[in-house]
Amino acid sequence: MRCVRSINKARARAxxxxxxxxxxxxxxxxxxxxxxTDDKIVVTGAFKLYDSVLGIPLSxxxxxxxxxxxxxxxxxxxxxxxxSKMPDKSIKHLMSTAFADSINYKNALSAVSIFFN
Numbered sequence: 001m002r003c004v005r006s007i008n009k010a011r012a013r014a015x016x017x018x019x020x021x022x023x024x025x026x027x028x029x030x031x032x033x034x035x036x037t038d039d040k041i042v043v044t045g046a047f048k049l050y051d052s053v054l055g056i057p058l059s060x061x062x063x064x065x066x067x068x069x070x071x072x073x074x075x076x077x078x079x080x081x082x083x084s085k086m087p088d089k090s091i092k093h094l095m096s097t098a099f100a101d102s103i104n105y106k107n108a109l110s111a112v113s114i115f116f117n
Contacts, residue, residue, distance in 0.1 A: 030065075033073055046072040047080035058094060059101035066102070 030043040043065070050058050065072065074095075081091045 030070075033076075036071060039069075041070045042073050043070055044073045044076040047077045047084070051080075051084060057101075058098035062098055062102040 030045045
């Protein structure tokens with residue numbers, strides 16, 4: 001029972017964040033796909049959110065999710081970006097810039113490159 005409550009709370013929190021980021025559109029939703037070992041919620045749909053007509057910067061999406069203890073499924077993000085015909089070089093640049101802007105990570109490019117090995 002405790003696990004069900006935890007999942008429902010996590011789902012409600014992810015939907016709240018999604019609604020906060022996407023005040024205008026109800027078509028793009030973040031989907032909960034799991035939890036990390038340190039109890040952060042993992043969501044998919046971030047690339048669709050970034051690539052929408054609203055043009056929300058990826059760093060803003062990362063920041064808003066991070067404030068609510070939510071992280072992006074980066075594997076799904078990359079797959080979605082490749083599906084939309086974005087080249088790997090552009091994906092790397094987008095992710096490293098967003099990492100550097102949002103969490104001020106000094107080695108953002110080297111952190112991103114682990115996804116492309």
